[in-house]
Amino acid sequence: MKSEEALSWKDLEVGCVVSQPGNASQYRTGDWRSMRPVVHRDHCIRCGVCYIFCPDMAIRKTDEGYFEADLYYCKGCGICAQECITGCISMVPEEE
Amino acid sequence: MRKRTGIEVSIAAAEAVGSANVDVIAAYPITPQTHIVEHLSELVNNGELDAQFIPVESEHSAMSVCCGSSAAGARTFTCTSSQGLALMNEIVFIAATLRLPIVMILANRSLSGPLSIWNDHTDVMSIRDCGWIQVFAETGQEVYDHVMFAFKVAENPKVSLPVILNMDGFILTHVIEPIEFWEPEQVSGYLPTFKPVNALDPDRPTTVGAFGLPGIFTEAKKAQDMALIESKPEIIKAWEELGQVTGRHYRPVETHLAEGAETVFLTMGSIGQTVAMAVETLRERGEAVGLVKLRLWRPFPFEELRRAVGGAKRIIVIDRAISYGGTGGPVASEIRAAFYGEENMPVVTNFLCGLAGRDVTPDDYIAMYQQTRRMVAGRVRQEDYVIYGVRE
Ligand code: SF4
Ligand code: SF4
Numbered sequence: 001m002k003s004e005e006a007l008s009w010k011d012l013e014v015g016c017v018v019s020q021p022g023n024a025s026q027y028r029t030g031d032w033r034s035m036r037p038v039v040h041r042d043h044c045i046r047c048g049v050c051y052i053f054c055p056d057m058a059i060r061k062t063d064e065g066y067f068e069a070d071l072y073y074c075k076g077c078g079i080c081a082q083e084c085i086t087g088c089i090s091m092v093p094e095e096e
Numbered sequence: 097m098r099k100r101t102g103i104e105v106s107i108a109a110a111e112a113v114g115s116a117n118v119d120v121i122a123a124y125p126i127t128p129q130t131h132i133v134e135h136l137s138e139l140v141n142n143g144e145l146d147a148q149f150i151p152v153e154s155e156h157s158a159m160s161v162c163c164g165s166s167a168a169g170a171r172t173f174t175c176t177s178s179q180g181l182a183l184m185n186e187i188v189f190i191a192a193t194l195r196l197p198i199v200m201i202l203a204n205r206s207l208s209g210p211l212s213i214w215n216d217h218t219d220v221m222s223i224r225d226c227g228w229i230q231v232f233a234e235t236g237q238e239v240y241d242h243v244m245f246a247f248k249v250a251e252n253p254k255v256s257l258p259v260i261l262n263m264d265g266f267i268l269t270h271v272i273e274p275i276e277f278w279e280p281e282q283v284s285g286y287l288p289t290f291k292p293v294n295a296l297d298p299d300r301p302t303t304v305g306a307f308g309l310p311g312i313f314t315e316a317k318k319a320q321d322m323a324l325i326e327s328k329p330e331i332i333k334a335w336e337e338l339g340q341v342t343g344r345h346y347r348p349v350e351t352h353l354a355e356g357a358e359t360v361f362l363t364m365g366s367i368g369q370t371v372a373m374a375v376e377t378l379r380e381r382g383e384a385v386g387l388v389k390l391r392l393w394r395p396f397p398f399e400e401l402r403r404a405v406g407g408a409k410r411i412i413v414i415d416r417a418i419s420y421g422g423t424g425g426p427v428a429s430e431i432r433a434a435f436y437g438e439e440n441m442p443v444v445t446n447f448l449c450g451l452a453g454r455d456v457t458p459d460d461y462i463a464m465y466q467q468t469r470r471m472v473a474g475r476v477r478q479e480d481y482v483i484y485g486v487r488e
Contacts, residue, residue: 004311009318014256014293015195016316018303027309 029056033076035091037069043088050080050089100274105236106131108275109201109263112243114145115283119170119290122150122161126180127213128265129203133175155180159187159198166196166258167304169295171247174198177265178205178219185223191258192227193320194304195293197250198258199243200228204365204416205265206452214453215265217365217416220393221426227320229259229327230393232365236273239263241344244278248287249334255327256293262393264366266453278342286341328395348397349404350389353379357386359410359465362431364390367414367450374461385465390427398434405435408442412468414461415448415481424448424481432478443476449484460484 002011003026013019039050044066051059051067058073059080069080081089103111110132113121121140123133139145148165152158158174166172176184181202191198207218220230229249233239239261246259263269278286294302308316332348339345352372354360361371368389378385388404388411390397405411415425423429428446435441445468450456464484471480 004309007312007315009315009322012312012315012319014323015304016193016306016308016319017294018306019300021301021303 028072029058029075030072033071033074034094035076035078036071036094037074037076037078037080037089038092039066039068040088040090041066043086045086047085050084053079053083055079098276098279100276102272102274103236104131104270104272105239105263105275106203106269107135108236108240108273108277109243110135110139111277112240113173113199114139114147115278115280116244116247116287117171117283118145118147118173118247120148120150120162120165120172121174122152122158122165122172123174123176124152124155124158124180126155126177128205128215128269129175129177129180129201131269132201132203136173155184156187159184159191162198162200163187163191163194163196166191166198166292167194167294167296169290169292171251171290172196172198173200175201175203177203178207178213181219181223182207188223188226188228190305192324193316195256195320195323196258197247197256197290197292199246199250199261200258201239201243201261201263203265203269204262212452213265215267216451216453217262218418218451220260220262221417221419224394224426227257227324228394229255229257229324229331230262231259232262232391232393233268234366234368234389234391236268236271237275237344238346239268240275240277241338241342241346244283244287245334245338245346247290248337249327249331251288251290251292252330252334253291253293255323255330257323257327262365267366276342282341286337324395328392328397331392331395346391347400348390348392349400350391351404352387352389354386354388354404354406354408356384357406357408358384359412359468360386360388360405360408361461361465362388362390362405362411362413362427364393364427365416367416367456370456370458371414371461374458374465377458378462378465383465396430396434401431401434402438405442407440409440410468410472411435411442411444412464413444413446414450414464415446416450418448418451418483423479428481443472445471445476446481447484448481454485456484
C-alpha cells in the first residue's frame with residue numbers, strides 16, 4: 001500500500017473504508033513526542049510494569065529481559081516513568 | 097394511461113417504499129411525516145411487507161440504524177421532518193462520506209423557533225452541504241415515482257450515495273391525489289437488486305467510519321465532492337429510464353412557458369404549481385413571463401439551469417428559507433453564483449415567502465412580478481431580498 005503522503009483522492013476506497021485490517025500500525029505516533037523515556041538499566045528490576053501500563057503498547061522486551069520504548073510509536077506520555085517500580089525511567093526532552 | 101387511484105400522498109409514498117422491496121425501515125414519527133412511517137409499520141405488521149421495521153427512540157438513532165443496515169447491504173429507508181432532521185444531523189453527514197445508499201423522504205417543515213409544524217424549506221436548507229443527492233417533488237405522483245428513482249440512483253454502484261427526496265409537508269403529505277401506481281414488473285424492471293459496493297462481510301473485514309487524519313482528510317473530501325458531481329449523468333439516466341417505464345419525463349431543471357420569456361420565476365417543490373397559474377395569467381396579459389423549476393438541488397445542475405433560463409433578463413427566485421444576516425434566500429445566492437460573470441448576466445430578485453405554511457396565491461406571485469419590474473428600474477444588488485408580505 002502507498003504511504004499516506006503518496007495517496008491521491010482517486011486512490012481512496014469508496015466511502016473511505018479501510019480494507020486492510022491493522023494498518024493503524026503504519027501510523028507514526030512517535031511524531032507527537034516532546035519527551036522521551038530513558039531507562040537506567042542499573043536500577044531496572046525487569047518487572048515489566050512499564051510494559052503493562054504503556055497505553056500504546058509501545059514498549060518491547062529486549063533479549064536481555066529489559067524493557068524499552070519503541071520510538072516509532074512512543075508518544076512520550078510519561079506513564080511508564082510514573083508507574084516504574086524503582087523510578088528508573090526518566091523523561092528527557094527530545095531536543096537534548 | 098393506467099388507472100389512477102385517489103389516495104393520500106403519504107400513504108402512496110409508503111406504498112412506493114413497500115413496492116421497492118425495502119429491507120429495513122428505521123424511523124421516528126414526526127409531523128408531517130407521520131403517516132408515511134405509520135403506514136409502513138402497518139404494512140410490515142400485517143405481513144404485507146417483508147422488511148424489518150425498527151422503531152427507534154430518536155432520529156439520531158434512526159439514521160444510525162440506517163447507516164448500519166445499509167453498510168450490511170440492506171435496502172434502507174427513513175423519513176423525517178424539521179426537528180427530526182436536526183436531531184439526526186450529525187449522522188446525515190457521515191452517511192454521505194461513507195457512501196451509504198440510504199433513501200430518506202424529507203417531509204419539509206420549518207425548523208424551530210418559533211415552534212411550527214408547517215411547511216417551508218428551512219429544514220432541508222440547514223443540511224444543504226450534507227453531501228446527499230437532493231431532489232424536490234412537486235406533486236404526489238412525483239413523490240411516488242421518485243421513491244423508485246431514489247433507490248435506483250442511490251444504489252447505482254457508480255453513485256453509491258444517499259438520496260433525500262423532498263416533499264412539502266401538508267401541501268403534499270396530507271393531500272389526496274389521483275396517483276398511478278407502478279405494476280410489480282415495472283418496479284422489478286426498473287429497480288435492480290441491491291448489490292452494495294462495500295458490504296460488511298466477515299470474509300473481507302473492513303473498517304467503516306475510520307479516523308481521517310489531516311494527511312488524508314482533504315483527499316477524502318475531494319473524493320466525496322467528485323462522487324456527488326459525477327452522479328449527475330447517472331441521475332439523468334435514471335430519469336430517462338423512468339420516462340420509458342411511466343411516460344413521465346423528469347429533468348434536473350424543468351420549464352413552463354419559458355420560451356421567449358424575458359422574466360422567469362424560479363421555484364423548488366410544490367409552489368411551482370401555484371406559480372404556473374400566475375405565469376399563465378401573466379402570459380394571457382401579454383407579459384413575457386415563464387417558469388423554471390429546479391428539481392435537482394444537489395448536485396447543482398449549473399448547465400441545465402443556464403440553458404433553461406435561456407436569454408431571460410430577469411429571474412425572480414422564490415425562497416422558502418432565510419439565511420439570516422446574509423444574502424436572504426439560499427436558493428437565490430446559488431442562482432446568482434450560477435450566472436455570475438456570464439455574458440448578459442440576468443438580474444436576480446429574491447422573494448422569501450410561504451414561511452411556515454403561510455399561503456401564497458397566484459395573485460401574490462403576480463404582485464412579485466410587478467415589484468420586480470419596479471425594482472429592476474433601479475439597481476438590484478447581489479444581497480437584496482424581499483420578505484414578501486411581512487407586516488411592517
Ligand atoms: S512514554 Fe508513554 S507511550 Fe512512551 S513508552 Fe512510556 S508509557 Fe509508552
Ligand atoms: S517498570 Fe521500571 S523497573 Fe520495571 S521493567 Fe520497567 S523500567 Fe524496569
